[in-house]
Amino acid sequence: MTSKAQLRQTLRARRRALSTQQQSIAARGIIKQLNKLASFRKARHIACYLDNDGELGTQPLRRDCQGRGIACYLPVVHAEAGHFSMRFHHHRHGQSLRSNRFGIAEPNAWRSPAMPARELDIVLMPLVGFDRAGRRLGMGGGFYDRALAFIARRPPPRKRPLLVGVAHSCQELEQLPHEPWDVPLDIIVTERELIRPRR
Numbered sequence: 001m002t003s004k005a006q007l008r009q010t011l012r013a014r015r016r017a018l019s020t021q022q023q024s025i026a027a028r029g030i031i032k033q034l035n036k037l038a039s040f041r042k043a044r045h046i047a048c049y050l051d052n053d054g055e056l057g058t059q060p061l062r063r064d065c066q067g068r069g070i071a072c073y074l075p076v077v078h079a080e081a082g083h084f085s086m087r088f089h090h091h092r093h094g095q096s097l098r099s100n101r102f103g104i105a106e107p108n109a110w111r112s113p114a115m116p117a118r119e120l121d122i123v124l125m126p127l128v129g130f131d132r133a134g135r136r137l138g139m140g141g142g143f144y145d146r147a148l149a150f151i152a153r154r155p156p157p158r159k160r161p162l163l164v165g166v167a168h169s170c171q172e173l174e175q176l177p178h179e180p181w182d183v184p185l186d187i188i189v190t191e192r193e194l195i196r197p198r199r
Helices: 004-016 020-034 038-042 059-067 143-147
Strands: 045-047 071-080 083-090 122-126 162-166 187-189
Touching (some): 020 059
Parallel strands (some): 045 071, 122 162
Antiparallel strands (some): 071 083
């Protein structure tokens, strides 16, 4: 079986090979697809991400959300007691950003309030790869798995966000390897379709 590292390398190259025009069309396409979801149309608090390394762009989506009065939150990496954690901080389009230790832009945590993950309506997660069972391949840092681990606890939480993976359709695989701690997706959105995973 192909290793996760090999899959990441192949799929990242695949999305980076998309032209600027293809990326722009895809970024607008996910707005159309997400608007098919009643839970998206009703959402008031959505965690998004700043695209990097060929990820499907979210700038048009974030602008659209702000225009509709939806509060957007972006992931911020925190260093605590020798390990890293991730929290979601409020961000308005146009506010300044800074680079974190991984070279990824994020809000200034001291100037923007964090929203507990369980209080969010939707978390949009960038994907390296996905399959139709709702399994996902991320960058390998485990940040989203740790931030959302409460979802898998028993008894299940009374309130939790809808987990929506965002990817280009070319990042789909027939089957992905997975680990017991992987948090499965509720929905996958590409520029072409909404996918409700088979369980």
